[in-house]
Amino acid sequence: MSVTAAKGFTAAGIAAGIKQNGNPDLALVVNTGPRRAAAGVFTSNRVKAAPVLWSQQVLADGELTAVVLNSGGANACTGPQGFQDTHATAEKVAEVLTKAGRETGAGDVAVASTGLIGVLLPMDKLLPGVERAAAELSEHGGEKAAIAIKTTDTVHKTAVVTKDGWTVGGMAKGAGMLAPGLATMLVVLTTDADVDAAGLDAALRHSTRLTFDRVDSDGCMSTNDTVLLLASGAAGVTPAQDEFAAAVQEVCADLARQLIGDAEGASKDIRIEVINAATEDDAVEVGRSIARNNLLKCAIHGEDPNWGRVLSAIGTTAAAFDPDQLNVAINGVWVCKNGSVGEDRELVDMRYREVVITADLAAGAETAVIWANDLTADYVHENSAYSS
Amino acid sequence: MSVTAAKGFTAAGIAAGIKQNGNPDLALVVNTGPRRAAAGVFTSNRVKAAPVLWSQQVLADGELTAVVLNSGGANACTGPQGFQDTHATAEKVAEVLTKAGRETGAGDVAVASTGLIGVLLPMDKLLPGVERAAAELSEHGGEKAAIAIKTTDTVHKTAVVTKDGWTVGGMAKGAGMLAPGLATMLVVLTTDADVDAAGLDAALRHSTRLTFDRVDSDGCMSTNDTVLLLASGAAGVTPAQDEFAAAVQEVCADLARQLIGDAEGASKDIRIEVINAATEDDAVEVGRSIARNNLLKCAIHGEDPNWGRVLSAIGTTAAAFDPDQLNVAINGVWVCKNGSVGEDRELVDMRYREVVITADLAAGAETAVIWANDLTADYVHENSAYSS
Missing domain, CATH: 3.60.70.12 (L-amino peptidase D-ALA esterase/amidase)
Structure with missing residues (x-):
């Protein structure tokens, strides 16, 4: 093959x-x-x-x-x-x-x-x-x-x-x-x-x-x-x-x-779906910002559905959205609705390797998927010793 | 006080x-x-x-x-x-x-x-x-x-x-x-x-x-x-x-x-000095890109003067520079000269908490200093359990 x-x-x-x-x-x-x-x-x-x-x-x-x-x-x-x-x-x-x-x-x-x-x-x-x-x-x-x-x-x-x-x-x-x-x-x-x-x-x-x-x-x-x-x-x-x-x-x-x-040290594969964006570029920018947020990556590692970190990542982008209309689901549970507390975070089951974060920008009809990993102590260990 | x-x-x-x-x-x-x-x-x-x-x-x-x-x-x-x-x-x-x-x-x-x-x-x-x-x-x-x-x-x-x-x-x-x-x-x-x-x-x-x-x-x-x-x-x-x-x-x-x-879980304080930039904005952009490179932050944690990761971070910016003229010093040792191997990396002493990375863009006279921390297993632990 x-x-x-x-x-x-x-x-x-x-x-x-x-x-x-x-x-x-x-x-x-x-x-x-x-x-x-x-x-x-x-x-x-x-x-x-x-x-x-x-x-x-x-x-x-x-x-x-x-x-x-x-x-x-x-x-x-x-x-x-x-x-x-x-x-x-x-x-x-x-x-x-x-x-x-x-x-x-x-x-x-x-x-x-x-x-x-x-x-x-x-x-x-x-x-x-x-x-x-x-x-x-x-x-x-x-x-x-x-x-x-x-x-x-x-x-x-x-x-x-x-x-x-x-x-x-x-x-x-x-x-x-x-x-x-x-x-x-x-x-x-x-x-x-x-x-x-x-x-x-x-x-x-x-x-x-x-x-x-x-x-x-x-x-x-x-x-x-x-x-x-x-x-x-x-x-x-x-x-x-x-x-x-x-x-x-x-x-x-x-x-x-x-x-x-197979990413170094990762324990989770994170599928970030950005939906209802005004443009595809907006969707990609928001997805990438979420993908790169170290605090969120740590939270996902800890199986903690910390949606506040998703919102703080979205907030750093230039994408079109109204902070009071943002919705976020983690593994299908809409833990953030209209920029505020949504469904009970205790309902989110994060035991499996794949985690899906859905960010609804409520600003249009475009979408993008970005794949990321969590941030782990193993990643730190593997990459603090790479060349030595 | x-x-x-x-x-x-x-x-x-x-x-x-x-x-x-x-x-x-x-x-x-x-x-x-x-x-x-x-x-x-x-x-x-x-x-x-x-x-x-x-x-x-x-x-x-x-x-x-x-x-x-x-x-x-x-x-x-x-x-x-x-x-x-x-x-x-x-x-x-x-x-x-x-x-x-x-x-x-x-x-x-x-x-x-x-x-x-x-x-x-x-x-x-x-x-x-x-x-x-x-x-x-x-x-x-x-x-x-x-x-x-x-x-x-x-x-x-x-x-x-x-x-x-x-x-x-x-x-x-x-x-x-x-x-x-x-x-x-x-x-x-x-x-x-x-x-x-x-x-x-x-x-x-x-x-x-x-x-x-x-x-x-x-x-x-x-x-x-x-x-x-x-x-x-x-x-x-x-x-x-x-x-x-x-x-x-x-x-x-x-x-x-x-x-x-006092940053969460950090073991190193990294002073990133970008020198000889064409503009102050260039210097800040390059400094920030270096500051946010997780692989470099892991290397610094491991006391590994991995200057290749500094160059790969600089390379993602839009700042004015010629890749073949970049110079990088870690704690005063110019480990990268003209975009290639410089002084012996074994000369770099990284035992202390403060680490200085100097990035010479050879493109002007502007400068900026950005402060960052290393990436550690303690950071991961602290931030994977924050809200749970």
Whole structure:
């Protein structure tokens, strides 16, 4: 499954020795054609890692033959040497693929990295690793690739949707530094549908805007976010654009939900539904403000339906609403009505992992859903010791 | 000291029974004149507590005779009944002061409340408490008043600056929901200088913009923030406006620093200095983004000089900078130079409570300082059990 569920792709995942604990840390995904259209969306963080700068560049022509991904180091804030290392990695992939009979230039190879910021990659391990990964490329390698891109992820994440004769599949990694704008993770999606670069780009932007962009686990935006979509055309089918975009969105939503479910230290997945907003932008702004309120995130962790913290978060936004008309439900109980005390908070059952907060702005008909996590002592522990 | 350090003020702090644990919870501050000019700044949260709405209203004429403050309940999101309760509290203060020979109307009385949002105040305890507090009013009551406004504060906070024949003093409470815009706490400042309402307002806005507005302990903005400045004129001196504003700023800065030092669950006080910014707004935006980065706050808690998280926070702002020219020092060690690896991070000594992060944007000559706290398991514990 994963990136090899669609026809026309091979993949591999190996332990190159980048991670000191010996876990898999290098993945390779190759589009074996016949087409090699591609699209990508990247972090909007202005501090971008070398592989992001590189991949944006090589995607300019709307084509990719391969993607090489490493965990164990983000190659971010690493200066000219870091960019040179990314370039050398792409060159190495092109060299070994060409040697194996698939004519490839470095400009056909996207690079993605994840791990600690501000550390150079051990190229003496990474480059030999590329050779070994290439030797292991297989139509069944998708799961191994998904495993090799994990960092603090406790599980690997894959999703597949199959339609009439064509498939969209993919893999994702991401457990911390999860906030939108765009992506905050590494994702590679593949399809055997025959869709050109423009069609891929439109489907991908539409889908990420409604899925990965609406995940806000901890408000921290990564320097390395990358979501790639590669089309092999091997199914020989060109679906209608709407149908194709819907399939891509389905895979993205599935992966996004898995990211939230595996967020660092989290004990709750919080679905924030903002309803009756004047505009979709208002709904997203309010949802994000609620998602990022540390006091509320602590309360949810404590299974405390503290709706006052929801209102204080809404109050910091510029969205259209009247404070005296706000309604808030937690797991279906309208604990706040007309900006004041509503149903008995004792009625709220918060024992399960998924918590639904509904914020009714009573200002229009637009809606948005943002996914977030609670804030826990485990999150603090995991992230106070990450680089030491 | 506290609010009674300046001449022309009496204060009291008592246990009215609003808090179930019997701790002091009601404070009264009275301006005995001869003047009664006043100014105030309030939360910019659009969800405002009843006492905030009331106090903004009664301050419209630039005069106050008294301030009544309670802890143990925020009287926020309490609807028309909440506003009525605030009104009744002010009426009660006016009544007891008038009975004691100080002609006062409810419109001369500001009200401030702090505690849990979404719960009505026990008026059957609060109103008799006002009578008892009025009976205890004293020129030495400042400290008792400061104690009575505590919620999760572990210490009461007061500050005094004395100049040539005149004094500015005050008290503050605040330990959580501490983020700017403005204030995020209750503060009452008093002076015996003879300054009119316009002079007070100018001095207070200038000072809060540079002190309380630059405290960002946890990114959460309160519904109840209130900072009041009352002038009795009892010293018979009218200082130059600049000199007066400087004294007010000194008291505000002192109290703001005390708030950060007592923030819920914090183990570190983080001074974020943004230097060489193109504009002061840029410097503040960058400082605030760094202050609110949960991953960085965890790293600081773990005494980990994780400068990559500083860069990823800077990268989310719209401030003017070139990512390849950013420099970051932690406790004086320039761990990031030109957007990449700088001095050895092992040189950074983070054993002490105060941590200084210097972010050099290399884009101009403006600067700003934001104060923040680390993110700890204690913060999570304290705030996941607050209302249960």
